[in-house]
Structure formats: structure tokens, C-alpha cells
Amino acid sequence: MNQTTLELSINAAARREADEPRSPVVTLDRPLQLESGSTLAPLRIAYQTYGELNAQKSNAILVCHALTGDQHVANLHPVTGKRGWWSTMVGPGRPIDTDRFFVICSNVVGGCMGTTGPASTNPATGEPYGLDLPLVTIRDMVDAQAMLIDHLGIETLFCVAGGSMGGMQVLQWAARHPDRVFSALPIATAHKHSAQNIAFHEVGRQAITADPDWREGRYLVEGATPRKGLAVARMAAHITYLSEPALQTKFGRNLQDRDARTFGFDADFQIESYLRHQGASFVERFDANSYLYVTRAMDYFDLAADAGSLANAFMGTKTRFCVVSFTSDWLFPTEGARQVVHALNAAAANVSFVEIATDKGHDAFLLEVPELFATTKGFLDAAAKTRGLTRL
Amino acid sequence: MNQTTLELSINAAARREADEPRSPVVTLDRPLQLESGSTLAPLRIAYQTYGELNAQKSNAILVCHALTGDQHVANLHPVTGKRGWWSTMVGPGRPIDTDRFFVICSNVVGGCMGTTGPASTNPATGEPYGLDLPLVTIRDMVDAQAMLIDHLGIETLFCVAGGSMGGMQVLQWAARHPDRVFSALPIATAHKHSAQNIAFHEVGRQAITADPDWREGRYLVEGATPRKGLAVARMAAHITYLSEPALQTKFGRNLQDRDARTFGFDADFQIESYLRHQGASFVERFDANSYLYVTRAMDYFDLAADAGSLANAFMGTKTRFCVVSFTSDWLFPTEGARQVVHALNAAAANVSFVEIATDKGHDAFLLEVPELFATTKGFLDAAAKTRGLTRL
Numbered sequence: 001m002n003q004t005t006l007e008l009s010i011n012a013a014a015r016r017e018a019d020e021p022r023s024p025v026v027t028l029d030r031p032l033q034l035e036s037g038s039t040l041a042p043l044r045i046a047y048q049t050y051g052e053l054n055a056q057k058s059n060a061i062l063v064c065h066a067l068t069g070d071q072h073v074a075n076l077h078p079v080t081g082k083r084g085w086w087s088t089m090v091g092p093g094r095p096i097d098t099d100r101f102f103v104i105c106s107n108v109v110g111g112c113m114g115t116t117g118p119a120s121t122n123p124a125t126g127e128p129y130g131l132d133l134p135l136v137t138i139r140d141m142v143d144a145q146a147m148l149i150d151h152l153g154i155e156t157l158f159c160v161a162g163g164s165m166g167g168m169q170v171l172q173w174a175a176r177h178p179d180r181v182f183s184a185l186p187i188a189t190a191h192k193h194s195a196q197n198i199a200f201h202e203v204g205r206q207a208i209t210a211d212p213d214w215r216e217g218r219y220l221v222e223g224a225t226p227r228k229g230l231a232v233a234r235m236a237a238h239i240t241y242l243s244e245p246a247l248q249t250k251f252g253r254n255l256q257d258r259d260a261r262t263f264g265f266d267a268d269f270q271i272e273s274y275l276r277h278q279g280a281s282f283v284e285r286f287d288a289n290s291y292l293y294v295t296r297a298m299d300y301f302d303l304a305a306d307a308g309s310l311a312n313a314f315m316g317t318k319t320r321f322c323v324v325s326f327t328s329d330w331l332f333p334t335e336g337a338r339q340v341v342h343a344l345n346a347a348a349a350n351v352s353f354v355e356i357a358t359d360k361g362h363d364a365f366l367l368e369v370p371e372l373f374a375t376t377k378g379f380l381d382a383a384a385k386t387r388g389l390t391r392l
Numbered sequence: 393m394n395q396t397t398l399e400l401s402i403n404a405a406a407r408r409e410a411d412e413p414r415s416p417v418v419t420l421d422r423p424l425q426l427e428s429g430s431t432l433a434p435l436r437i438a439y440q441t442y443g444e445l446n447a448q449k450s451n452a453i454l455v456c457h458a459l460t461g462d463q464h465v466a467n468l469h470p471v472t473g474k475r476g477w478w479s480t481m482v483g484p485g486r487p488i489d490t491d492r493f494f495v496i497c498s499n500v501v502g503g504c505m506g507t508t509g510p511a512s513t514n515p516a517t518g519e520p521y522g523l524d525l526p527l528v529t530i531r532d533m534v535d536a537q538a539m540l541i542d543h544l545g546i547e548t549l550f551c552v553a554g555g556s557m558g559g560m561q562v563l564q565w566a567a568r569h570p571d572r573v574f575s576a577l578p579i580a581t582a583h584k585h586s587a588q589n590i591a592f593h594e595v596g597r598q599a600i601t602a603d604p605d606w607r608e609g610r611y612l613v614e615g616a617t618p619r620k621g622l623a624v625a626r627m628a629a630h631i632t633y634l635s636e637p638a639l640q641t642k643f644g645r646n647l648q649d650r651d652a653r654t655f656g657f658d659a660d661f662q663i664e665s666y667l668r669h670q671g672a673s674f675v676e677r678f679d680a681n682s683y684l685y686v687t688r689a690m691d692y693f694d695l696a697a698d699a700g701s702l703a704n705a706f707m708g709t710k711t712r713f714c715v716v717s718f719t720s721d722w723l724f725p726t727e728g729a730r731q732v733v734h735a736l737n738a739a740a741a742n743v744s745f746v747e748i749a750t751d752k753g754h755d756a757f758l759l760e761v762p763e764l765f766a767t768t769k770g771f772l773d774a775a776a777k778t779r780g781l782t783r784l
Contacts, residue, residue: 035655036655038655131657134655135655135656192645193645194636194639194640194645195636195639195640195642195643195644195645195661195663196631196636196639196640198645198661198663198664199627199631199639199663199664199667200631202627202659202661202663202664202667202668203624203627203628203631203667205657206620206623206624206627206667206668206671207599207602207624209657210599210602210603210620210621210623210624211602212604228598228602229602231598231602232595232598232599232602232624235591235594235595235598236595236628239588239591239592239595242588244586244587244588244722244725247586247587247588247591248586248587248588250587251587252587253584253585253586253587253590253694253697261692263427263428263429263430263526263527264527265523265597265601265684265688267594268691269587269590269594269691271587271590271591271594272590272591272594275591275594275595275598276594276598279598292657296657299660299661300653302645305645330636330722333636
């Protein structure tokens, strides 16, 4: 072992101890009643917390993660070793300030980072559920989170915040548990999945189920992994997370480690190499069946249909909302955010709306976007003042 | 055989005779010099013609087809039995009027409808080429077409017209053979493929090559077909051909033949059913390796890089241009058409530019868009007058 390798090992060990705690997991006795009519028991929920809950239990912020995110918001990720997906947003002195707020994030039901999902053991068979797991919805994800919040003894969340599918959960929380949500910060999201959104998800699911190593969903039992199918699904989805101008600026038609085109099918272009890398690395950390379940939950999301109208979904709410969209986000465009804002207005809710100019596309909610940070900090500061929250 | 089946058979037979001639195929003695430096011989070109060539041979219009199109512009398609892909545009009394013009369309080199492509027999082995076919480019497609035009004894084309990849060929024709193109009608196209365009193509190629039935490209020799991979590729691409508003209007979140969601992975939504159908039917008529070759040709297209600048590519041209784009085309947006127009202006070319307002997306060039028909007819009429073409 040379010096560099040794240092890396020491660093890795230190990192594991300092920053990569195994997520606490709570196993809940009560079954989760699912929207489909099925029940799920036992329900395990894996989560992370940051900061301290105050004596009044009034400073808790629930962060909801997106499709391929997880509970590792602000610590090093135990699988990838990378910084948490919202470590720019959440931490001491950050917009979601863990010196001030108690931040909770749990892996969604249907996920693959410790919460019950298709890779979990089916108590009826002793084998992984696979497709025998009942389908879950955004509402089911939120109800599971509510059970966790009960378990933590928290009555009302100071804020529920999240982007993309996380934003769907924010909206669902506000609609389903209005008295438990003091403020809500839905970012880069919509109250329903569009036809184009569903179409891209369906391509991803078809790519996974086309892989013979998917084995009709039984790959874990049979010792296989549908790597290629899952990688293709990730590649297709990844394009939708980036804006065309961002792709143009970042990659354009630049060649990858070569001076000229090879007149073949290698990754001549940087964008090809980048996408292949995205696909390959995703497979290392995500479960293919979870991808099916969680994409399906997003497709099924339609708050307006559930409540008769979107305004109905929020009627009488006391929650304070800040709705955020990004100009270059073509997956969840500003128009969708505007529909939510109009419905909140119709429901006489307290709502502010910020459309942030950026070329970073849908992924902007995960990136260093100063206006997003300023908006978040300003909204939370004002809400904290209204709630009488002083610094710890 | 019942009555209906009998009638269908009779109709099919009649159709075969009347409207579905086998395409003429010319085998050219001279090898095709490819941009890669390789040569291709023998070169077979399958093509269709409509209308009559006048005595001066001055009324020929070359139509260039798109990625998954072919030479069957205006006759019933021999495989699908459907009307040709541009039968609304090309025919007696149509905007490209076969009572007046002699219309030619050939299957591109690398294609799979009779022109030499990866499914053709490699004379060196007696087996299908597969990946042993040298890579072809848009320039190679145009040079093959030029050899066909030579073969037909036509010196100058009255017009070269096409959409999408067909439009790339139009631009390449004008840049490479300026003296042979009296007028050019590039529609819904660009002078280079963008990073996002390449990205979507790469997803399609990865889907195909991930299919174990692709057999490293040797599926024809080994008696397999990478159906699932090709279907996924088609599904992903198909989304990019439609605008989000069109998808919303046509499908929205409508369910397919059911009253409620099934809480499963069936095609609950119409958009899912539609995409699955698109994938499944495409596989019946297209060769997977051709999809790899032809997408690659598009990715490699960059007229500006070839000529130092886009204006250089057209400098001194006498060709009359009409550049057409569609407002809702996000695959080949108006911005790309505008770049072509600016370059043509810089090259002091005769150019008109029409951006057509439609919600039909990229596919608009294939659909009934009255403004496209009027633009085409007007442009061709004016060019015919300039060229002194009278009605036959």
C-alpha cells in the first residue's frame, strides 16, 4: 500500500465514522394503509436528521427527496462517498440552517436505501418482494413520513421542502395534513405528471423490463441485475434534467479525448461519454424495481383529480407557501408552478411565487443557484419570525 | 377464409399491383468514396419516382427522407401498407405537384429499404455487413444520391427538399453541389446536431446494443432480432418528435380502455399504450443496425465545422433557399433555422425564411399543416417561373 492509497484509506475510514452514520431505521407496528387499498406491514423507514429539535418541537423541517434521491441530504453518501444531494442547501449556516432547524429526511416507501421497497424482504415468502410489493403513490410516501413524524413526537412541521418528486410530496403534505404543515416550499414541481413526463418514465420502465436480467422482477432472487436496462433508463431521464442551453454550453459537439471523429460507435462526443457514465454509476446505487415503483408513483400523482379541483385540494389551508420554478426547466416548466399558485390563490392561501432565471434546467434545484438559496432563506426567516421561532 | 378476410386479401393483392411497385434498384459500378476514407462497392440504390421528367430534364425534384423514412414518399408502403410518408405533400395537384415535377426519392445509404446498408450482403463474406459496413455520413448519403442523379442523366435538380435529416441532406447538397441545385427547401432542420440531439440518439443506440439479441451486431447471421432494444429506442425518439402541448391535447392523463388506474405496470395511460405501439410497429419495418448507422450520420453532421464557417459552406451559391421551421419543434428549434438563414445572408444567398406557428412539434413536417403546403407551393411556383418552367 503506497502513501496515497494509505491516506485515502485513512480518510475513508475517518469519513465513515464522522460523516456516514448508518441511517436510523424505525420499524413501525401499525401497517401503512395504501391508496391502492392494500396494506404494507411491517413498514421500515430509514431516515437522517441534522441539527437539534427544540423543546417546543416547533423547528422541524421535513425535506422530501426526488426520484433517485434518498435520505442522505447533507452527509457523505454511504454508497457513493459523495456529498449529500442537498448539502449546498442544508447545513450549518446554509439556507436550511441546521444551527437553527431540525432537519429530517426519510427514504420514500418504494425506495431502496433502507425504507421498505421492492428489494425488502416480503414477510410472506422470506424473499425480496420484487413486483409483489403493492404499488405505492405519492400519498403513500407522505403517509409513511407522517408515521415517522408521529414516531418522532412532532405534531406540526415548521416546513416541508423539496424539489421535483420531493415537491409533489410537499404539495401532498399540504393538501392531506394541512394542520401539520406550517410552511411549504415546493420547488421545480407540478400538481400532476404531464403526458410527456409519463412518456419519458414509460421509456425508462420499458428499458428496464426489456433487459432479460430483470427476470420478470425476480432478479434479486435469481442473482442477476438488469444493469444495462437501468442504465438506459437513467440516460434517457438524465437528458430531461438538463436544459438544451446547458448541454450546449457544457458539452456542445466537443469530442472526448480525441482529435477527430473515429467513424465508429465509440463515445466520440463528450455528451455520450457523460451519459454513459451517468448510466453506469446510477446502477451502482439504485435498485431497478424501485425505479419502476417510484416512477409509477410520480405518474399517478394528480392532486386536482383527487380533490375534484386543485383549489379544492388546498381550500381553507393556513399553510404559508413559497412556490419556486426555473426558467429553463422543461420537465416541470413554470406553467405548472403557475397552476399551483393560481389554485392556492383561489383557495385564499398565503403564497409567494418565484421564477428563477437560470439555464441549469430541472437540475437547478440541486445546484448552486444563489437566487434559490436567497429565496429559501428569506422564506424560512419570515416564516420563523411569524411562528415566533428564535435562534436556538 | 371468411368474406372479410377474402376481401382484405383481394384488396391487398390489388394494392400490391397498383400502388406498391417494388422500388427500382440501380447497382452502380463506381465505388462510393466515403467521408471516412473507406469505399463502398457495389453500391445499390433503391428509389421511387413520381411524375415525368421533361425533355430538358429541368423539372426534377429530389426529396430526401428523414431518419426512419424511406423512398416510399407517395405510394402505399410495401411493408406497412400505409400511405407514403409525404403523400400529403407529393402527388398530382399537391404542393410538390407530380403533374408538373418529376419527383425522385432514394433510400439513404446505410438504410434498410433496398439501398446498401448494414443488412446488405458484404461481398467479402457473403453475409450481411452488420457493423463491418463502414460508417456513412450525410455527405455520403448526398454523394450516393448524386450518383443516382448522374445515372438518371439529370445535370441540375430543380429543387432538393426534405425535413429533419432530409433537411440536413438538402443543406449538404447545396453546399457540396451548388451548381446542381437550383432551389433548396430545408425544413425543420439544422446545420449541425446539438448536444441534446446527440444525447437522445445515444440513448437509442445504447438501448439497441443493450439487447442481447443484438448479438454484437450479428443478429441477422445468428437468426435473432433485437426487438425490445429497437422498440425502446423508437419510443425515446418518438417523444422528441412531438411537442408537449400536442401530447397534452392528444393524450393528457387519459386512461386507456379503463375507468381507473390499476395500481400496476400495465399501460394505464393512453400515452403509454401509444408509445408501446410506436415501438412495436417500428420494429416490423426497420433494421436495428440501420438505426445505429443513420443516427450516427446525423450526429456527425456539422456543415460549419467542415467548411470553417457556415457562411463559407454556402459562399458564392446561386441556389434559391426557403428555410422552414416550426414554433413548437424543440428537437430542431427555430434558432437553428435562423443560424442557417444568417449564414445564407452572409453568403449573399437568395433566401426566404418562414417560421410556421403550430403545436405539432418536429413531426409537423410530415403532417397536414396548411401553411407548410402554401409555403412550399409558393416557393416552387416562384422558382419555376424564374427557371422558365412551364406546365408540362
